[in-house]
Amino acid sequence: xxxxxxxxxxxxxxxxxxxxxxxxxxxxxxxxxxxxxxxxxxxxxxxxxxxxxxxxxxxxxxxxxxxxxxxxxxxxxxxxxxxxxxxxxxxxxxxxxxxxxxxxxxxxxxxxxxxxxxxxxxxxxxxxxxxxxxxxxxxxxxxxxxxxxxxxxxxxxxxxxxxxxxxxxxxxxxxxxxxxxxxxxxxxxxxxxxxxxxxxxxxxxxxxxxxxxxxxxxxxxxxxxxxxxxxxxxxxxxxxxxxxxxxxxxxxxxxxxxxxxxxxxxxxxxxxxxxxxxxxxxxxxxxxxxxxxxxxxxxxxxxxxxxxxxxxxxxxxxxxxxxxxxxxxxxxxxxxxxxxxxxxxxxxxxxxxxxxxxxxxxxxxxxxxxxxxxxxxxxxxxxxxxxxxxxxxxxxxxxxxxxxxxxxxxxxxxxxxxxxxxxxxxxxxxxxxxxxxxxxxxxxxxxxxxxxxxxxxxxxxxxxxxxxxxxxxxxxxxxxxx
Amino acid sequence: xxxxxxxxxxxxxxxxxxxxxxxxxxxxxxxxxxxxxxxxxxxxxxxxxxxxxxxxxxxxxxxxxxxxxxxxxxxxxxxxxxxxxxxxxxxxxxxxxxxxxxxxxxxxxxxxxxxxxxxxxxxxxxxxxxxxxxxxxxxxxxxxxxxxxxxxxxxxxxxxxxxxxxxxxxxxxxxxxxxxxxxxxxxxxxxxxxxxxxxxxxxxxxxxxxxxxxxxxxxxxxxxxxxxxxxxxxxxxxxxxxxxxxxxxxxxx
Ligand SMILES: Nc1ncnc2c1ncn2[C@@H]1O[C@H](COP(=O)(O)OP(=O)(O)OP(=O)(O)O)[C@@H](O)[C@H]1O
Ligand SMILES: [Mg+2]
Numbered sequence: 001x002x003x004x005x006x007x008x009x010x011x012x013x014x015x016x017x018x019x020x021x022x023x024x025x026x027x028x029x030x031x032x033x034x035x036x037x038x039x040x041x042x043x044x045x046x047x048x049x050x051x052x053x054x055x056x057x058x059x060x061x062x063x064x065x066x067x068x069x070x071x072x073x074x075x076x077x078x079x080x081x082x083x084x085x086x087x088x089x090x091x092x093x094x095x096x097x098x099x100x101x102x103x104x105x106x107x108x109x110x111x112x113x114x115x116x117x118x119x120x121x122x123x124x125x126x127x128x129x130x131x132x133x134x135x136x137x138x139x140x141x142x143x144x145x146x147x148x149x150x151x152x153x154x155x156x157x158x159x160x161x162x163x164x165x166x167x168x169x170x171x172x173x174x175x176x177x178x179x180x181x182x183x184x185x186x187x188x189x190x191x192x193x194x195x196x197x198x199x200x201x202x203x204x205x206x207x208x209x210x211x212x213x214x215x216x217x218x219x220x221x222x223x224x225x226x227x228x229x230x231x232x233x234x235x236x237x238x239x240x241x242x243x244x245x246x247x248x249x250x251x252x253x254x255x256x257x258x259x260x261x262x263x264x265x266x267x268x269x270x271x272x273x274x275x276x277x278x279x280x281x282x283x284x285x286x287x288x289x290x291x292x293x294x295x296x297x298x299x300x301x302x303x304x305x306x307x308x309x310x311x312x313x314x315x316x317x318x319x320x321x322x323x324x325x326x327x328x329x330x331x332x333x334x335x336x337x338x339x340x341x342x343x344x345x346x347x348x349x350x351x352x353x354x355x356x357x358x359x360x361x362x363x364x365x366x367x368x369x370x371x372x373x374x375x376x377x378x379x380x381x382x383x384x385x386x387x388x389x390x391x392x393x394x395x396x397x398x399x400x401x402x403x404x405x406x407x408x409x410x411x412x413x414x415x416x417x418x419x420x421x422x423x424x425x426x427x428x429x430x431x432x433x434x435x436x437x438x439x440x441x442x443x444x445x446x447x448x449x450x451x452x453x454x455x456x457x458x459x460x461x462x463x464x465x466x467x468x469x470x471x472x473x474x475x476x477x478x479x480x481x482x
Numbered sequence: 483x484x485x486x487x488x489x490x491x492x493x494x495x496x497x498x499x500x501x502x503x504x505x506x507x508x509x510x511x512x513x514x515x516x517x518x519x520x521x522x523x524x525x526x527x528x529x530x531x532x533x534x535x536x537x538x539x540x541x542x543x544x545x546x547x548x549x550x551x552x553x554x555x556x557x558x559x560x561x562x563x564x565x566x567x568x569x570x571x572x573x574x575x576x577x578x579x580x581x582x583x584x585x586x587x588x589x590x591x592x593x594x595x596x597x598x599x600x601x602x603x604x605x606x607x608x609x610x611x612x613x614x615x616x617x618x619x620x621x622x623x624x625x626x627x628x629x630x631x632x633x634x635x636x637x638x639x640x641x642x643x644x645x646x647x648x649x650x651x652x653x654x655x656x657x658x659x660x661x662x663x664x665x666x667x668x669x670x671x672x673x674x675x676x677x678x679x680x681x682x683x684x685x686x687x688x689x690x691x692x693x694x695x696x697x698x699x700x701x702x703x704x705x706x707x708x709x710x711x712x713x714x715x716x717x718x719x720x721x722x723x724x725x726x727x728x729x730x731x732x733x734x735x
Binding site: 428429430431433434435436437438439440441442444448449451452453454455456 | 530531532533553554555557558559563564566569570572573574575579580583584587588591623640644
């Protein structure tokens with residue numbers, strides 16, 4: 001092995017900077033899953049009756065389902081009775097009304113993660129909902145948003161304050177029967193964000209949710225629901241981190257987006273769950289169902305994701321293009337290193353006329369990791385003039401990792417135009433040497449080359465987060481050169 | 483500045499450099515000529531620290547330090563610059579980004595602050611004038627889709643920005659049209675300085691008409707077989723390399 005490939009190897013031996021544990025007292029349910037546990041979750045949250053019924057239906061259905069096995073990932077069977085389905089920091093009364101009431105330990109935690117919750121310290125123009133294990137612990141700028149009629153709050157709170165809206169849309173994009181993890185999530189989901197943008201409103205700031213897993217042996221079941229009414233616009237970002245632990249932990253999320261006539265939703269993810277150590281010990285299992293319905297005419301949904309964390313990622317943010325002239329976009333960077341496994345991609349389901357979709361996927365594999373793109377483009381019989389453009393590029397670092405591409409195309413309308421381009425490349429020693437000869441050390445060189453490779457995706461991120469994502473890309477590959 | 487003593491280097495067990503001796507003092511311009519496959523690029527790669535070459539004998543002292551012990555980036559930060567015979571494309575990375583990162587790496591080594599964005603742009607624009615490059619090249623990806631001549635010009639732009647102490651130009655003139663050759667040469671001449679040495683590898687006298695060297699060396703089969711002043715290059719132009727080989731051993735090196 002040459003020096004440079006050894007260097008590539010060592011850059012990928014990274015340090016996980018968000019791996020600390022917050023020492024905070026928590027109320028947790030004992031491990032185990034049955035109808036009583038679900039009733040208890042619903043009771044703690046003080047949910048309306050319909051929600052409990054929905055959860056129980058989902059649970060009963062889940063019992064009849066098997067774990068999906070088609071993805072290009074491998075892990076030992078998960079014992080769902082060993083997981084605790086609810087954990088929340090202890091609190092005095094009914095949850096914090098203002099930041100002054102938020103436990104200072106929690107504020108410190110988010111500070112350390114680079115997500116200060118103090119509105120004055122916060123980047124102007126970004127409202128944050130902070131979800132810690134199973135509950136939302138802080139939610140900024142709510143009043144300012146309320147002036148515009150925008151609802152941005154934890155979904156547990158929305159269930160109390162806007163039960164009709166939640167009941168109308170929850171499960172309307174991802175029904176609980178959709179898949180194994182969606183059923184499990186529908187039964188036990190803990191918290192996540194609820195967003196409603198009224199007709200004609202352009203949300204004046206970025207909305208963001210920061211998910212943190214802290215408690216051990218706890219699963220996190222995020223549930224997010226975003227509705228953009230006619231002629232509205234919203235840009236939403238989520239970030240995720242977890243402590244370093246030797247045991248695997250489960251994050252099984254469901255995210256549903258609904259875009260009405262001419263509405264636009266931009267949903268960005270910077271996923272940095274703990275990936276496990278270099279031998280594959282520990283790390284988060286990130287099993288996520290994300291789907292958007294472009295229900296209205298000329299509506300638009302863009303998913304942008306930068307996935308650097310998790311031991312296993314299993315996620316396919318999708319768009320169902322129902323409205324005529326609707327547009328779906330998927331921009332993805334997935335980095336796998338060491339023993340990480342990712343099976344990610346998208347589904348673009350064209351149902352309406354003149355619908356179009358774009359898929360740009362950049363996979364970067366290092367170490368002994370496996371990185372798969374899996375994408376489906378389906379054009380229904382009524383989708384006259386549907387258009388899709390797909391570009392899948394893989395970058396390999398070293399020779400022990402794998403990149404795989406599984407594109408599925410189903411076209412039932414002859415007027416459709418579907419284009420697919422794919423490439424696989426390596427960071428060449430020539431490129432590395434060239435950068436070093438100009439004075440850059442190996443890590444900066446790799447980070448620069450990788451960021452160049454991902455540019456098409458990074459530039460889709462809101463400005464405030466693009467820099468964070470760029471740094472994260474560098475960090476994720478730290479140690480694979482060096 | 484640079485002292486190469488009895489340098490032997492091999493690739494995959496095959497000896498390519500077979501005892502190079504060369505001393506370059508501050509402010510001097512040396513031209514290295516020699517037939518294809520003689521080891522000219524190998525020499526510049528070994529000096530720049532590229533992987534894959536094994537130095538089996540000899541040493542290289544640069545500004546009093548053992549150059550061969552340094553990482554490529556450490557050499558670059560200390561002022562060793564290689565203009566590549568085949569500049570590399572880096573998709574998605576803009577030229578201006580690389581230039582700035584490179585300049586900051588050098589400045590950091592020298593204990594200087596990072597250059598701020600405005601000052602940097604002023605500086606780069608200035609240097610671009612030196613090689614008559616259009617500003618659009620700043621925002622294009624590094625060497626991607628550049629013509630052969632544009633790539634070479636870009637190398638000299640990088641040199642102008644980084645202001646190295648020792649610049650090794652590997653066939654910077656090949657692929658340049660007549661006007662470009664003149665422009666690039668003027669650029670290099672403007673960079674000649676009492677504290678800067680230049681080693682340029684070339685096949686053609688026409689470059690030496692523009693950039694007049696203090697010394698000319700002929701490298702053949704891994705050794706410097708003849709050294710002289712600029713007149714040597716003219717002889718080579720006339721008679722080729724064969725007369726050197728015909729000369730008896732011992733009189734050449
Ligand atoms: N990586 C390598 N593997 C095998 N042989 C090599 C390698 N690199 C260089 N060589 C050989 O070493 C010799 C010298 O090559 P080098 O590129 O230094 O020549 P050069 O003098 O620069 O020639 P030119 O004028 O054509 O650029 C050649 O025979 C070449 O094939
Ligand atoms: Mg050469």
